[in-house]
Amino acid sequence: MNPSSTGWINKHFPALQKQVLDKAFSKKSFYLQLQQTGFIYAHSTKTLSYSHPLKIKWTLEELTKINLFDALAYVYYSNFKSANREEFTQQCIQFYKLLEKETTWKGRFTFFKSKPEETLEKIIQHRIQINDSFFQKNFSHLITNALLFLDVLAFNEYLIHQKHPKNYLTNLESLITNVVILAFQKKTTKDKYENLVVKLLESSLRYHKIQPQNQPFETINFESFNSHLERKFILDLASITIYSDEEIEKKEYAFIEKLGNQLHFSAKEVDENITQMLLFLKQHKNEISYFNYTNAIQHFYKNTNRMVKVLILRNKNRLLKEIFESKELVMLLSKSTHKDLSEEEKHKVKEQLLDICKTIPSLAIFILPGGSILLPILIKFIPQLLPSSFNENRIKK
Structure with a gap:
């Protein structure tokens, strides 16, 4: 076969x-x-x-x-x-x-x-x-x-209730993303690469465009997903997230235990689940691309960083021309150099930059499925291309 x-x-x-x-x-x-x-x-x-x-x-x-x-x-x-x-x-x-x-x-x-x-x-x-x-x-x-x-989970839901699975998937994806972000926050050592993984995860969500808000753990409603398959999958994704640096610290384990309790698993069942994951990952560590580098996220980030930089520099003049033709985008980019943008402003920057990328064939990479994960890197390089008066003038205003 x-x-x-x-x-x-x-x-x-x-x-x-x-x-x-x-x-x-x-x-x-x-x-x-x-x-x-x-x-x-x-x-x-x-x-x-x-x-x-x-x-x-x-x-x-x-x-x-x-x-x-x-x-x-x-x-x-x-x-x-x-x-x-x-x-x-x-x-x-x-x-x-x-x-x-x-x-x-x-x-x-x-x-x-x-x-x-x-x-x-x-x-x-x-x-x-x-x-x-x-x-x-x-x-x-x-x-x-x-x-x-x-x-698989959505197919099961569809078969049981015979209705469109969109709402189910939207809610489950939102919950999963929220749990993964909370799991990352439990890490003692945080870096920019873990933020990129979160963006990659959000980019992989297929059924809604709105990025889930990061809810406090206590406010998450797990009761909507009470089947064994749903609960085990949520627990596994959080466990994989915690293990991304090949360690599970006390603080991280406490989070998984708390999550397991919310999902109605006993401490013994949580331990067995983590043990199962560790056995598999350690046994196949050399085969899994994630562990082929000292930090796979860092490897991905650096390679992508270099690639995007080359694309931007090659299209510098055209890119800047398109940016300056959008007054709102110039203002938002200027504001971002000295102040955090709101979620609505970030969304506007994203949409307008994607529109610009559509007009520059070499930057078509940004409008491919998943290409939006590269936008933070694109935004990072733009201030370096702008004249020095750009930041100074905008800050004064």
Whole structure:
């Protein structure tokens, strides 16, 4: 079975039936199995449906593809015991069509007149390749693939309630982002690279454009997400965030324990979950791109920094001309040199800079899906390009 060629779903289904569906895993057992494949940690090293090593070594992308498909199938057959393969395939396609109408990543899926299985294969291929531009490759596994389980949770919600999953996904993404930001804040040593990871996470959110406000922990409503799969996933994302520097300090552990309590897990269950994560990450540390550098975030930031600087310098004259033609943007950029901008002002800067980038072909990178994560770096370089009188005059006013 070749997961990168047409027809792999039909070829794969007997193994899925035998190893996953016929075993009728409980939700708790299923999630544990999925954890052990690495899918939850954004680095699949094996699959649910093939427990033994195969002669053909599958790529990380192919393993991720199989695990996503298996997880979707598991939740479907958990809800409809007597369903057949054709019904499952059609429901998956209908679900993703609904998401395509609402996602900010428009144009990613194409629904050609082809066999249902082939259509679903194309959809799954797109879902695991969202971060396919050259400046995001280093972090596609860490960020976007870490959120793939959201598809599974949303599919389960869609099957249970038979309604559009947009509100569900919007609320869950908002909660997850808030928890990750709070987890970062518990770190003793903070740096600019962790802020970039938060921006990367926000950039990977597919179903709403508004960045979630950072709520105090006590005000977050976890009760809307009370299934075992939802609660375990939230806990795992927070745990991965805490472990990003390969350490878990007392303050960080206390946060995870508090989060686990809010999610109705005992201290023992939280400890077991962290132990499971540590075992996997340590066992596969050398394979995971995140740990291939002393600080993967720093590596990404520095490489991106250099690339964006080159682009800006090459387009300096045109860029400055476009900026000065926008009086409001000039005022906001000037204000940002000596005072923090409000959220509304930051949004205006972002929108106007993206409009400018549309007129300069070489800066098209900023308007690609996910390109907005580079805006802080772009803004950082702009004051260096402006004449000295720019800041001085604006500050006086």
